[in-house]
Amino acid sequence: MDQHSLLFQSMVYLAAAIVFVPLAKKMGLGAVLGYLIAGIIIGPSLLGFIGREGEDIMHFAEFGVVMMLFLIGIELEPALLWRLRSSILGLGGLQVVLSAAAIAGIAFLIGQPLNTSLALGMILSLSSTAIVLQTLNEKGWMGTSAGQSAFSVLLFQDIAVIPMLAIFPLLAGNAAPEATAHATSLRDNLPGWGQTLVVLGAVATIIIAGRYLVRPLMRIIARTRVRELFTATALLMVVAIAVLMNLVGLSSALGAFLGGVVLANSEYRHELESDIEPFKGLLLGLFFIAVGASIDFKLIMEQPWLIMGLVVGIMALKAIVLLMLGKIFKLSTDQNLLFAFALADIGEFAFVLLSFTHQTRLMSEEMTAMMTAVVAISMAMTPLIMLLYEKVIQPHYTRSEVKAEREADEINEKNAVIIAGFGRFGSMTGRFLRANGINATILDLDSDRVDALHNLGIKVYYGDASRYDLLAAAGAADAKMLIIATDHAEQTLEIVKIAQRYFPHLQLLVRAENNEDTFELMDLGVLHIYRETVDTSLRVGVDALRMLGTRAYHSERAARTFFRQDERSLKGLSALRDDKKQYISSMKERIDEMEKLITSDKIKTWVDEGQGWDPETLRDEIRGEKSDEA
Amino acid sequence: MARVLINFAHPALEKSRVHSQLLRVVKHIPGVTFNDLYEQYPDLDINVAREQQLLEQHDIIFMQHPFYWYSAPAIVKQWMDLVLEHGWAYGHKGKALTGKYFSNIISAGGSEHSYSLEGHHGHTIHDFLLPFIQTAKLCNMQYAAPFVLYGVHRQDLSDIQEDAAQLKQVLERLRDDKFDLTPLPGLANLNQLLQLPAQT
Numbered sequence: 001m002d003q004h005s006l007l008f009q010s011m012v013y014l015a016a017a018i019v020f021v022p023l024a025k026k027m028g029l030g031a032v033l034g035y036l037i038a039g040i041i042i043g044p045s046l047l048g049f050i051g052r053e054g055e056d057i058m059h060f061a062e063f064g065v066v067m068m069l070f071l072i073g074i075e076l077e078p079a080l081l082w083r084l085r086s087s088i089l090g091l092g093g094l095q096v097v098l099s100a101a102a103i104a105g106i107a108f109l110i111g112q113p114l115n116t117s118l119a120l121g122m123i124l125s126l127s128s129t130a131i132v133l134q135t136l137n138e139k140g141w142m143g144t145s146a147g148q149s150a151f152s153v154l155l156f157q158d159i160a161v162i163p164m165l166a167i168f169p170l171l172a173g174n175a176a177p178e179a180t181a182h183a184t185s186l187r188d189n190l191p192g193w194g195q196t197l198v199v200l201g202a203v204a205t206i207i208i209a210g211r212y213l214v215r216p217l218m219r220i221i222a223r224t225r226v227r228e229l230f231t232a233t234a235l236l237m238v239v240a241i242a243v244l245m246n247l248v249g250l251s252s253a254l255g256a257f258l259g260g261v262v263l264a265n266s267e268y269r270h271e272l273e274s275d276i277e278p279f280k281g282l283l284l285g286l287f288f289i290a291v292g293a294s295i296d297f298k299l300i301m302e303q304p305w306l307i308m309g310l311v312v313g314i315m316a317l318k319a320i321v322l323l324m325l326g327k328i329f330k331l332s333t334d335q336n337l338l339f340a341f342a343l344a345d346i347g348e349f350a351f352v353l354l355s356f357t358h359q360t361r362l363m364s365e366e367m368t369a370m371m372t373a374v375v376a377i378s379m380a381m382t383p384l385i386m387l388l389y390e391k392v393i394q395p396h397y398t399r400s401e402v403k404a405e406r407e408a409d410e411i412n413e414k415n416a417v418i419i420a421g422f423g424r425f426g427s428m429t430g431r432f433l434r435a436n437g438i439n440a441t442i443l444d445l446d447s448d449r450v451d452a453l454h455n456l457g458i459k460v461y462y463g464d465a466s467r468y469d470l471l472a473a474a475g476a477a478d479a480k481m482l483i484i485a486t487d488h489a490e491q492t493l494e495i496v497k498i499a500q501r502y503f504p505h506l507q508l509l510v511r512a513e514n515n516e517d518t519f520e521l522m523d524l525g526v527l528h529i530y531r532e533t534v535d536t537s538l539r540v541g542v543d544a545l546r547m548l549g550t551r552a553y554h555s556e557r558a559a560r561t562f563f564r565q566d567e568r569s570l571k572g573l574s575a576l577r578d579d580k581k582q583y584i585s586s587m588k589e590r591i592d593e594m595e596k597l598i599t600s601d602k603i604k605t606w607v608d609e610g611q612g613w614d615p616e617t618l619r620d621e622i623r624g625e626k627s628d629e630a
Numbered sequence: 631m632a633r634v635l636i637n638f639a640h641p642a643l644e645k646s647r648v649h650s651q652l653l654r655v656v657k658h659i660p661g662v663t664f665n666d667l668y669e670q671y672p673d674l675d676i677n678v679a680r681e682q683q684l685l686e687q688h689d690i691i692f693m694q695h696p697f698y699w700y701s702a703p704a705i706v707k708q709w710m711d712l713v714l715e716h717g718w719a720y721g722h723k724g725k726a727l728t729g730k731y732f733s734n735i736i737s738a739g740g741s742e743h744s745y746s747l748e749g750h751h752g753h754t755i756h757d758f759l760l761p762f763i764q765t766a767k768l769c770n771m772q773y774a775a776p777f778v779l780y781g782v783h784r785q786d787l788s789d790i791q792e793d794a795a796q797l798k799q800v801l802e803r804l805r806d807d808k809f810d811l812t813p814l815p816g817l818a819n820l821n822q823l824l825q826l827p828a829q830t
Contacts, residue, residue: 551643552672613642613698618739622783 012049016042017285032134033383035285039292040380050293061290062348063242064283065130067276069158069253070238072133072151073260074269081261084152091149091329092156095343098321099125103314115171119362120371122164123354124314128347129154129253130284131382136342139390145331146338153343158254161349165249168353168360202248206241206255210262218268234275251349291348295376299369310374311381319344334394341389345382350375414475415441418506419483420465420495422449425511425532426485440483441474445491466494468502481507489517496524515570522574538563634662634805635688636735639695639706641668648737648782648790649696655794656694661805663688667705674708681713686726690774690804693762694735697778700751700758702734710765719769731811732766733774733820734759735797741781756818775817796821 016038024034042049104121108114132150133142141147214237221229238256245255263269300307319340326336351372358368417433417440419426426442433440442460444450450462463470465486476482482499486492492510499506509528512518521529538559545555636656640649657664665684671677685691695702713719718726736755744750745758755778756763766773777800779785779793800823803809809823817823 551669553641553668554644556672613640613645613696613703619783622739 009050012042013286013289016049016289021285029387030135030138030383031285032131032138032288033380033387035288036292036380036383039289040295041292042289043293043295045295045297061283061287062352063252064280064285064287065348066242066253066256067238067280068130068133068284070241070256070260071273071276071280073257073262074264074273076261076264078261078264084148084155087149087152087329088156091325092153092160094325094328095153095322096122096125096157096160098325099318102317102321106317116362116367119168119171119353119357122167123350123357123371124346124375125318126157126161126347126349126353127154127318127343128345128379128382129158130287130348131345131379132342134284135383135386139386141338144335144338146326146335146342149326149329149331149335149339150342155257157347157349158251158257161251161254161353164353165356168356168362171360171362198248199250202244202250202255203258205244206259207262210259210266214263214268215266218266218271230271231275234272235279237272238276287348291376291379294351294372295380296369296373299373300377303370307370307373307377310370311377314346314374315344315378315381334396337393338386338389341385342382344385345378346375348379414478415439416480417441417483418443418465418471418474418476418479418481419485421445421484421486421511422453422460423485423487425487426483429483429485441479443470443474445486464491466491466498468498471495471498471503476503476506479503479506481509483509485511489513489520492517493520493524496521496526500524515573518570519574522571534563534566631661632690632805632807633688634659634690634692634801635665635684636662636692636694636801637665637667637706637709639667639693639703639709641703641705643668646696647787648779648785648793649694651787651790652694652735652737652794652797655798656801659798659801659805662801667709668703671705674705676705676709676712678712678715681709682715682718682726685713685730688730690731690733691771692733692735692777697736697738697755697758701761702736714765714769725770728770730771731774732762732769732771734762734776734778736776737779737782739781739783741784742778745780772811774811775820775822777820793821796824799824 017035020038020041021031021034024037025031029037041047044050100118100121102121103124104117107117107120112120132154136142136147136150142151217233218230221233237259241255241259242252245252263272266272322340322343323336326339331339354363354368354371354375357363358365363371415438417438419430419440419442422430422442422444423446426444430440430442442458443463443465444453444460445462445464447462450460453460461474463473465471465474465484471482476499482495482503484492484495484499486495489512492512496508496510499508507528508526510521510526510530512521512529512531514531518529518531541562542555542559545558546552550558638649638653640646643650643653653664656662663684665681667676693702693706695706701707715724717723738745738755740749740751745753745755747753751758755776759776763773777797779790782790785793800820803823809826
């Protein structure tokens with residue numbers, strides 16, 4: 001029976017995820033919100049497919065957070081971590097201290113006892129690592145300065161949980177019975193110095209094992225050539241770290257992060273990443289569902305205004321603190337807003353800490369229940385707030401600022417040719433033109449590349465070519481042509497649209513990545529489209545034909561004929577495609593397309609071009625005459 | 631030993647009956663250099679230095695090609711335009727080719743009779759080859775008689791193979807200096823060389 005219910009539970013969770021996450025994504029709400037909605041709907045408040053055990057599942061699913069931090073660690077070079085040290089300690093430290101102080105102060109002023117106020121302050125100062133990082137990742141904001149700052153703060157918060165757990169029993173005073181959950185920890189029966197030693201020992205164990213044990217172990221596993229053993233090893237590593245950390249009473253998420261950082265430079269890094277990734281994704285999803293399910297609507301309905309007021313008040317307070325800090329740490333306005341919006345929520349550690357305060361009698365049961373609801377609602381609000389930021393606030397600020405916090409360069413040359421994008425594609429074109437005495441004004445959005453080229457003496461201007469003002473500054477009004485060779489199809493389309501709208505006289509020569517991009521560019525009326533791999537693949541084809549014994553000239557001509565034929569077919573397909581545009585990206589559609597192209601390749605006539613060199617008809621005629629004469 | 635160079639040009643050899651047979655022979659004669667222009671330069675982008683060097687290294691130079699429209703395939707014109715540079719091949723200082731022999735090995739659809747004053751084309755093959763003859767003269771070379779395969783449209787495989795064997799003999803004898811080369815410009819067709827008494 002138990003098994004059945006486990007299977008049934010799994011089915012409910014998975015089905016809910018599969019139904020609601022794509023729906024949420026389709027509506028532009030993002031995956032995290034989708035999971036939360038799924039949780040609310042299958043939870044006890046609505047459908048009741050899952051009941052009170054939601055909280056147990058949450059504890060289990062918190063392991064997803066552990067895995068996420070392991071993955072973050074493994075993707076993080078220790079050098080980067082070192083570079084972030086000031087923002088982790090400074091920004092993170094100030095955020096926790098100031099938020100905790102502000103919340104505790106207000107709680108005290110409205111009549112809570114001092115120790116309860118302090119506990120509340122500490123609990124509510126934390127933000128949700130899972131939801132914030134997942135949402136930032138999903139929107140591609142991790143690389144922005146706000147993303148980096150948020151990451152630093154979250155990292156500090158994870159560290160801060162440890163002293164908080166240590167302080168709570170002190171706050172509770174003698175009245176508190178020994179915390180049951182905590183009693184299993186190895187540290188408890190040790191004196192102060194012993195505790196420190198145990199903690200240091202645990203951290204050292206992770207570092208040493210990561211450095212010296214993992215590599216030989218992975219090598220042995222690799223030799224067995226049993227694929228799933230790798231997965232097992234990777235999981236074992238993360239689980240072992242979590243167990244060790246629990247044993248000494250530290251945050252397992254933090255331990256996993258440390259383990260990840262230690263392994264960041266190992267050659268098995270990608271292996272580990274790809275093994276853990278799916279587990280992380282599923283468990284995090286489970287976690288978000290559990291958060292959704294744990295929202296107690298009955299409780300909320302009893303005191304809707306009080307609870308909503310608490311949510312809004314706490315988040316507003318945290319946001320104000322964050323905005324101040326962002327200002328001090330010199331974030332630009334839009335980045336600062338993103339930073340504040342992202343971290344204004346209350347994190348999943350609050351659930352742990354709340355149950356802990358309940359055990360230590362720091363808070364009453366009612367209050368714990370109410371605060372749990374507040375925490376869950378604030379977490380559920382985070383993706384919504386981020387959505388609000390993305391749709392309403394961000395558009396007011398220029399795009400380039402969000403992508404990288406660098407101002408566009410001043411441009412002081414005017415050329416007939418402007419090249420947007422100087423990567424492997426544009427640089428070839430640019431070099432060729434330069435070799436032929438044509439100077440081009442070059443724009444690129446990769447600041448590292450701009451600097452590197454600058455050091456080589458090549459003038460490349462940093463800036464987003466899809467901005468009107470930058471194109472104007474690059475002399476688009478007087479230029480003859482714009483060569484668009486950016487890496488991203490979306491950006492290419494943006495630039496084309498801006499150029500067509502404001503500089504219609506410009507000849508556009510546009511790089512396209514694949515057939516779909518080509519179609520989109522055709523729809524925009526672009527005449528000169530260059531599919532990026534076509535020429536190279538045909539050159540391979542020509543060489544292959546030659547090596548197989550076909551005459552060089554014939555091979556070249558065949559390639560050119562094939563190319564023309566292909567362009568023609570593509571134009572034909574583009575016309576056909578107009579009726580059913582929305583399906584074009586599906587795989588089946590792409591295969592259909594390929595099939596049509598291949599069928600058109602079979603048209604025999606193109607092989608027989610060059611009739612003038614092969615006067616078979618003439619030969620027949622002459623031979624006919626001969627037989628006539630005879 | 632005379633050094634013989636054949637500059638070959640056929641844009642569609644895979645369809646050719648005549649030249650594919652000739653190549654079976656001329657490609658493998660020791661001491662005769664075979665230079666396949668379309669194979670070397672499928673994009674018509676001729677390496678002038680290489681071609682000039684080849685010319686300098688040889689005494690007798692043939693252009694082998696089908697006789698398209700009373701002339702040669704496009705790459706031969708491109709080759710002449712680019713390789714026979716002023717100051718190298720002709721002009722006051724252009725003496726690089728002095729004393730060499732130049733000629734064509736060509737296949738023509740019409741019969742020998744059709745290439746005569748009273749024939750279908752109204753002119754001899756030498757009349758049509760005038761640009762080559764005069765080019766040779768300007769470049770201080772002697773124009774030798776062309777090796778012409780007439781009426782190839784009517785020829786069967788065995789006829790062509792016979793011509794190929796003749797061509798082989800001519801080339802070998804030229805290579806081995808078996809002829810007195812002074813009468814060469816006077817011949818109507820180079821295969822007549824085979825009827826001349828061999829030098830000892």
